[in-house]
Amino acid sequence: MASLAASPPASFLTGHRTWLFAATSFPLQALIIAVAVYLPQHFAKGLGLELAAVGATFALVRLIDIPFDPLLGAAMDRTRSRFGRYRVWMLLGAPVLMAAIYKLFMAKAGIGTTYITIWLLIMYLGASMLTLAHSAWAATLAPTYDARSRIFGVMGAAGVAGMTLLLATPVIAPRLGVTSDAAGVQGMGWFILIAIPLAVLATIARTPEHVAPRTSRPQPGRHCLRDQIALLVHPSMGRVVLATFLFSLGTSWEGTLFIFYFTDVRGFTAAEASTLLMVALAAGFAGAPALGRLATRISKHGALMAASALYAACLASLWVIPHDAVALTCLPFITTGFLYAGFHVLLRAMTADVADEILLEQGQERGGALYALITLAPKVAAALAVWATFTVLAAVGYEPSAGAANTSHALEGVRAGYVLGPILFVAAGGLCMIGYRLTRERTAEIRTLLHN
Incomplete structure (x- = not known):
């Protein structure tokens, strides 16, 4: 049986340090x-690549990228250094990610799919290094069921703030004399490039690291494909991974079609659509911690099911709202923005509970491997969303280039895809939580056993 060393003090989870x-x-x-x-x-649109080719490239990169996260998670679980475990990986990941962002966001006309493939792979590698280390580190800092809801809620709010400010760039750019879409995308790239080193330094500067000691010898070939599959089919982890995949597929599907839907179907300008998206995601700044607090009252999986049902209902309302009812169009979309960040907050907090369950069962900390699965699921979902939605758009005859005259059939296809796809996947994600057994009481029991 595993016994835990002292966790960071509860005071760490309050105030500015969190x-x-x-x-x-x-x-x-x-x-x-x-x-x-x-x-x-x-x-x-900006660089002139074929729509279907772009979608296929993003999907291909995600498929190639699949082995990265499990390998990184396994490496993190075995890392021991005088600088800590997760701190080292974050310092390694930041420059890798920054190099790729520069090459992708500052790309010039004339690049091909090979260029995009290479730099997307490097970008996802760097992003995985930071995401896995950050999430697994958070799980070790929050020792209780409710504390995990709080710390991942704060992380969700910080993420929403980043998304919201990034979305301000296409709104602010015209006021600064920047009128091209390509320059706006470059501005987003610079925004992220500047934020990465500042944010990573803020994270690693004053945060303690705690790694549970090994209480059993590693089994031969432990970090192999068979072991990853065993984690994936674990009763608690399997549900969490499947729900993560479905929620990510639904929200990525919606995000990929967002600009097309609101500009060509609803008649918004690009600036108005970006403003709406910014406001909706800003609502998530309150939504992420709010769903975290709801989880402390009714349970994480209960909050997840409630959020998925409301999200689907909001999207369904867009089907009947008239095109000229701008305010009514905005209201359900802003509500989904309030709920969006909460999905990932709750699922990452639930993964921390699963990590305790597996530590009790196996006698080893597997946080890196578990968060690798949680990080991998959205990647695969996002790739499938880009490929599937772009394929659907091509099938209905939608033309994305500026000034193109689309038929009513093509626009109806965009409308149906935007509303129905996310409803199906998000609702299915909520249904995955029916009968979930890793409750607050069971988590407390596991923690007690781990401390004995």
Whole structure:
């Protein structure tokens, strides 16, 4: 049976130190929204690449990228150094990510899919190093069921702040004399590039590291594909990974179609659409910690099911809201923004509970491997979303280039895809939590056993 050394004091989870630790979520989430919403469109519209080719490239990169996260997670679980475990990986990941962001966001016309493939792979490698280390580190800092909801809630709020400020760039750019979409995308790249080193330094400067000691010998070949599959089919972890995949697929699907839907179907200008997205994500700054607090009252999986049901209902309302009812159109979208960050907050907090369960069962800390699975699921989902939505758009005859005259059939296809796809996947994610057994009471029991 495993016995835990003293965890960081509970006081660490209050005040400014928690926000400093959460700072790394700021540029990482800003990058996610930039890549999901703006970068594929920029490659197609701004740099002249074929729409289907862009979608296929993003999907291919995600497939190639699949082994990275499990290997990184396994390496993190085995890392021991005088500088700490996660601190080292964050320092390594930051420059890798920054180099790739520069090459992608500052790309010039004439690049091909090979160029995009190489630099996307490097970008996802650097992002994985930071994301895995940050999430696994957070799990060791929060020793209780409710504390995990709080710390991941703060991380979610920091991430929402990053996404919101990034989305301000296309709104502010015209006032600074920047009128091209390509320059706006470059501005997003510089925003993220500047934020990464500042955020990482804020995280590592004053945060303690705690690693549970090994209480059993590593089994031969432990960090192999078979072991990853065993974690994936673990009763608690399997549900969390599947829910993460489905929620990510639904929200990525919606994000990929967002600009097309609101500009061509609803008649918003690009600036108005970006402003709406910024406001919706700003609502998530309150939504992430709010769902974390709800989880302390009813349970994490209960809060997740409630959020998924409301999210689906809001999207369904867009189907019946008239096109000229601008305020009514904005209201459900802002509500989904309030809920969006909460999905990942709750699922990452639930993964920390699973890490305790597996520590009790196996006698070894597997946080890196578990968060690798949680990080991998959204990557695969995002790639599938880009490929699937771009394929659907091509199938209905939608033309994304500026000034193109789309038929009513093509626009109806965009509308149906934007509303129905996310409803299906987000609702399915909520259904995954029916019968989830790792409750507050069970988690407290596991913690007691670990301390004995």
